[in-house]
Amino acid sequence: MRVTLLGPQRRPTIDTVAASLPPREPIATITAGWQEREGDDAELAKLLGSRDVNLLLHQRWLDVAERDPQYAAGERTAGEIIDELQALYLLRLDHTLQAVYEVQRRSGSDRLRASVLAESLAAVQELDAAHLHRVSQVRLEFYARLRPHDRPVIAEHRAEVAQVLAGAAALVVAGGHVGVLTDVLHLFNVAAALRSPVIAWSAGAMALAERIVLFHDRSAHGPGHPEVYTSGLSLVRGMVPLPHARARLLLDDAPRMAVFARRFAPARCVLLENGTRLDIDDGNWPPATRVLTEDGHVTTLEAA
Amino acid sequence: MTTVGGQTVVRRKLAINRLRERRPVEPAVIDRFLARHEVPIVEGARCTFLFRGAAGEVHLVHQIFGLPGRIPLRQVPGTDLWYLVLELPDRSRVEYQLEVSRDGRSERINDPLNPHLAHSPLGSSSVCFAHGYEVPEWTKPDPDSRPGSLTEFTVASRALRRDAKVTLYLPARFRRAARYPLLIVHDGSDYLRYAAASTVLDNLIHRLDVAEIVAAFVDPGDRLTEYANSAAHARYLTAELVPRLEAEFPLAGTPAARCLMGASFGAVASLATAYRYPDVYGSLLLQSGSFVFTDIGNDHRGGPAFEPVVRFVNRYRAGPRRVADRLFVSCGVYEPLIIRNRSMVPTFESAGMTVRYVEARDGHSWENWRDRLREGLSWIFPGPQKFFYE
Numbered sequence: 001m002r003v004t005l006l007g008p009q010r011r012p013t014i015d016t017v018a019a020s021l022p023p024r025e026p027i028a029t030i031t032a033g034w035q036e037r038e039g040d041d042a043e044l045a046k047l048l049g050s051r052d053v054n055l056l057l058h059q060r061w062l063d064v065a066e067r068d069p070q071y072a073a074g075e076r077t078a079g080e081i082i083d084e085l086q087a088l089y090l091l092r093l094d095h096t097l098q099a100v101y102e103v104q105r106r107s108g109s110d111r112l113r114a115s116v117l118a119e120s121l122a123a124v125q126e127l128d129a130a131h132l133h134r135v136s137q138v139r140l141e142f143y144a145r146l147r148p149h150d151r152p153v154i155a156e157h158r159a160e161v162a163q164v165l166a167g168a169a170a171l172v173v174a175g176g177h178v179g180v181l182t183d184v185l186h187l188f189n190v191a192a193a194l195r196s197p198v199i200a201w202s203a204g205a206m207a208l209a210e211r212i213v214l215f216h217d218r219s220a221h222g223p224g225h226p227e228v229y230t231s232g233l234s235l236v237r238g239m240v241p242l243p244h245a246r247a248r249l250l251l252d253d254a255p256r257m258a259v260f261a262r263r264f265a266p267a268r269c270v271l272l273e274n275g276t277r278l279d280i281d282d283g284n285w286p287p288a289t290r291v292l293t294e295d296g297h298v299t300t301l302e303a304a
Numbered sequence: 305m306t307t308v309g310g311q312t313v314v315r316r317k318l319a320i321n322r323l324r325e326r327r328p329v330e331p332a333v334i335d336r337f338l339a340r341h342e343v344p345i346v347e348g349a350r351c352t353f354l355f356r357g358a359a360g361e362v363h364l365v366h367q368i369f370g371l372p373g374r375i376p377l378r379q380v381p382g383t384d385l386w387y388l389v390l391e392l393p394d395r396s397r398v399e400y401q402l403e404v405s406r407d408g409r410s411e412r413i414n415d416p417l418n419p420h421l422a423h424s425p426l427g428s429s430s431v432c433f434a435h436g437y438e439v440p441e442w443t444k445p446d447p448d449s450r451p452g453s454l455t456e457f458t459v460a461s462r463a464l465r466r467d468a469k470v471t472l473y474l475p476a477r478f479r480r481a482a483r484y485p486l487l488i489v490h491d492g493s494d495y496l497r498y499a500a501a502s503t504v505l506d507n508l509i510h511r512l513d514v515a516e517i518v519a520a521f522v523d524p525g526d527r528l529t530e531y532a533n534s535a536a537h538a539r540y541l542t543a544e545l546v547p548r549l550e551a552e553f554p555l556a557g558t559p560a561a562r563c564l565m566g567a568s569f570g571a572v573a574s575l576a577t578a579y580r581y582p583d584v585y586g587s588l589l590l591q592s593g594s595f596v597f598t599d600i601g602n603d604h605r606g607g608p609a610f611e612p613v614v615r616f617v618n619r620y621r622a623g624p625r626r627v628a629d630r631l632f633v634s635c636g637v638y639e640p641l642i643i644r645n646r647s648m649v650p651t652f653e654s655a656g657m658t659v660r661y662v663e664a665r666d667g668h669s670w671e672n673w674r675d676r677l678r679e680g681l682s683w684i685f686p687g688p689q690k691f692f693y694e
Contacts, residue, residue, distance in 0.1 A: 175694045220679060220682035220687075221678075
């Protein structure tokens, strides 16, 4: 499947991508990351030549919550468990990553330090993997118990979504709240219904990856640890998408970025800045893709 | 001219010194000088305080820990202009008054040449913003931020044996279906009036720095009694106020979603309440806590009001106990409590609590406490910013 990842759309480039799609066919859009502003998509519609069909996944999710209270209650409980798991993971992550940074800063034999650093990073990777597994387990148990595919309200929405996607020239996924977006993408089984190319940016791009990594080095209380949040749609493999990388990450802090890159290896940390366009065909990325290197610098894929 | 690191640096003379070099310094020259400059005159690290008027002596009075409490101003010969040059580190914020003595009498006044005032329950004082200090823009009303609501109600408290007023902040877009964390703020009316707490919450929530929260602003009766390790106060909050709020409002109702906050004696009240109910509150936000203690003897120099505080803090230091999961502790480096607060950090940590400790070049003041709210609240109840990628 062809996937196009774009940089943030404050200065839109989606119109040029849309222009290359077969004319007259509708373009499905997902703006659920905007939550209650989901329907404020007039500007996007204009950029897509007014042939957009918004799947309104957030609105559908609200409808499910209202018409299927049992499902909504189960979802809330699962959400609370996941929130608690995330808090506990962050607690452990803080200590584990601090150890990595301390080993990295430590003076002494480079050879010894390098091997200990590798072990420390492996501990972080193990923690990330264990956390992702736990979160997946909670979701699987939730799905096994609530069986969304057997629930009439959800089935009705899934069918409608699949119908629109079947006739669409492309699916466009905008940014916003990556957690909300990913939840509704899973709930309405979007990945299974896809038949056409996908174009995404910001949170939309993150949701297409195998795992979603949250990051914000410029938060009000100082740099936060990049954290694994949940599984994405896995339409793009081997990539940790980093939208707004320059604005959100301390890219000039090479040791910190080195830990970031090595922690998620072999996946590549890919910068999605203003003006970025990555056309990915059969898993092949353009050579100009900008990535974080394992020494914490930014370079192109071909130079890496 | 001077040499720094092998490079020649031209240092401009201070404005006051350029004025003093003029002979004679006519009143009209001083008029023009004052019209041209904001007072205090901030030139790099050096701040020139000025007073103009008939006086026998003029002193700068302040609470900067480490400097003499009264510092004399000097008179420019042959004029009624008085001046004092102080070096203040970058980003300092200093509250002060002038003590003007004439005819054997002294009075303390706010600086008539400086329009910047800080307000507190004890009155107002002048403020000097040193080089690099800026009032954070998130403390000012922002038309883009949707305001939360403030409503007052009264709790007929059996523990306190009085009616206790509570001002409740509900965030904009408050929904019954959601579940909110609860912040309980001591000296609530003062936080609202002097630290712009409602505006700060509106802005920080709007900017996604802080989660949508419900905040209960509570006020003391007899502050020095209720906030000085009072069992009745702790019982009021924990057995009366929290259960009532959790019954009436959609609150998460877990320790992680409850925080006690306070400044000065309010910080003592927060710590003492969590000490008595260690499984109830997940976080404490303690600003310039009056954590006065003695290591030996009883000479704490705090006066009788501090007796119960000293007994409590001494007991706590002798046997530190985990009272919450996370503590945000802040203090101004220009306040006498700075050493007490620094000393408490390892004590808190030794009890197994996660402590975020922050210092500011500021004093024991509401604006110091206001300016630290973003860092403190966003650490305790982080907003969803990490989830947003537009």
